[in-house]
Amino acid sequence: MRPAISVLGMGRMGSALAHALIKAGYPTTVWNRTAAKAAPLAAAGAEVAASVRDAVAASEVVIVNVSDYQATESLLRNGTVAAALKGKLVIELTSGTPDGAREAQAWAERHGLRYLDGAILATPDYIGTEAGTLLVSGPANVFEHSRAALGALGGNVQFIGEDPGLANALDSAVLALMWGALFGGLQAIAVARAETIDLGVLAKQWAATAPVIDGLVSDLIKRSAAGRYAADGETLSSVSPHYGAFHHLVDLMKARGIDRTITDGYEAVFRRAIDAGHLHDDFASLSQFMGQPA
Ligand SMILES: NC(=O)c1ccc[n+]([C@@H]2O[C@H](COP(=O)([O-])OP(=O)(O)OC[C@H]3O[C@@H](n4cnc5c(N)ncnc54)[C@H](OP(=O)(O)O)[C@@H]3O)[C@@H](O)[C@H]2O)c1
Incomplete structure (x- = not known):
């Protein structure tokens, strides 16, 4: 009953x-x-x-x-x-x-x-x-x-x-993933608008790129769990090309006067990792610099 x-x-x-x-x-x-x-x-x-x-x-x-x-x-x-x-x-x-x-x-x-x-x-x-x-x-x-x-x-x-705290803890971790995507979406919209790209075109690219991003996040979690931070034969991308592409985004945002509150945070994490000698390590090496305040 x-x-x-x-x-x-x-x-x-x-x-x-x-x-x-x-x-x-x-x-x-x-x-x-x-x-x-x-x-x-x-x-x-x-x-x-x-x-x-x-x-x-x-x-x-x-x-x-x-x-x-x-x-x-x-x-x-x-x-x-x-x-x-x-x-x-x-x-x-x-x-x-x-x-x-x-x-x-x-x-x-x-x-x-x-x-x-x-x-x-x-x-x-x-x-x-x-x-x-x-x-x-x-x-x-x-x-x-x-x-x-x-x-x-x-x-x-x-x-x-x-x-009893674990359900809320995992919930917060998953929400961190969600807001990463949502705030990334807000930035993408700001960039597209500033460069007069139709948001319908952006939506199409998101559909095409989402599986790639999905794979990158899964790889990041897997490598972080195993502590595989050094670049190896399975590395999809080291910190260096990410940082280069990131600076193209920052330069565009500066040129168009787009708010950089969020990218300033990305810059801080990149810098901590690069200053500690991880420029040519796997992107997952950044996870070592997120566990505590700067
Ligand atoms: N909505 C979602 O998509 C979603 C998803 C996941 C988790 N949640 C969680 O579910 C919970 C409720 O969300 P919701 O979307 O249902 O919010 P909601 O529609 O705003 O409802 C809030 C409820 O809390 C009651 N409440 C607030 N303060 C109270 C108080 N001091 N004493 C007694 N009752 C009080 C409200 O009563 P009154 O009607 O009298 O104001 C209402 O029943 C939240 O913790 C939220 O994070 C929501």
Whole structure:
């Protein structure tokens, strides 16, 4: 029998989570600070709780998805709610930091409840689909016990490890990749516009170049994992040609007066590596200069 699940937070993501649980046949209770946002869930078959305490009392499993961990704390960390949670499982799907998750796990332990921390690597339209990705960390046996319910939220649920901070940590690492591409996109748009290149032409080039960049990033991660920083027969590109091409970009940006906040950061990392003698090493050698501040 499917366990009853309560979901706290009916924003864009929380609503998608609750809809997916209802669709998968879980008895679902929802609560939201702004009550009106729970109405579509009631229409879809959820019970609507009048308070956080009522929502917590209604189910064995409580999923939280609000804006940040401070909001979660304001909902759960008071005497009546903490007492109602005793012996239950809280799955925190709000985005946060690794240390925030570790602190929440310690609080949960002190108050006699089980805790899993998850990070959602998907937009709400992916929730409940095969392609929905959720990273989860916490006690392995608790994860195993909840695997089916988590599977209702996305087809790609991954257990990352027992340290509750790991899901958020991996989430941040993946977001760093994402913003690298998005901010790179912003720079490309600025350069294209300054040189009157049609953005449709840029879009076509992105489609053609994305697999090449994908291969470079995979290679970078693989070589960094193995500490293979010296150039060898499999090196795709050493630091030197990257730095040369990078300076063509910087010169163009200077000439057209394009903001160089981001490229100034790239320059600093290139310089640290080159000054340390890595000009002719594999590009992956730069990863040694990103782990700590300059
Ligand atoms: N949307 C995405 O694509 C996406 C993807 C991955 C992860 N996430 C994560 O999912 C979480 C929710 O995102 P969202 O897109 O659903 O945001 P959202 O639509 O802005 O919803 C935010 C939710 O948090 C609630 N909330 C905020 N402060 C609160 C407080 N002090 N007390 C009680 N409730 C509070 C809001 O309640 P009210 O309705 O009363 O304001 C609302 O239910 C975030 O941590 C986000 O990083 C979102």
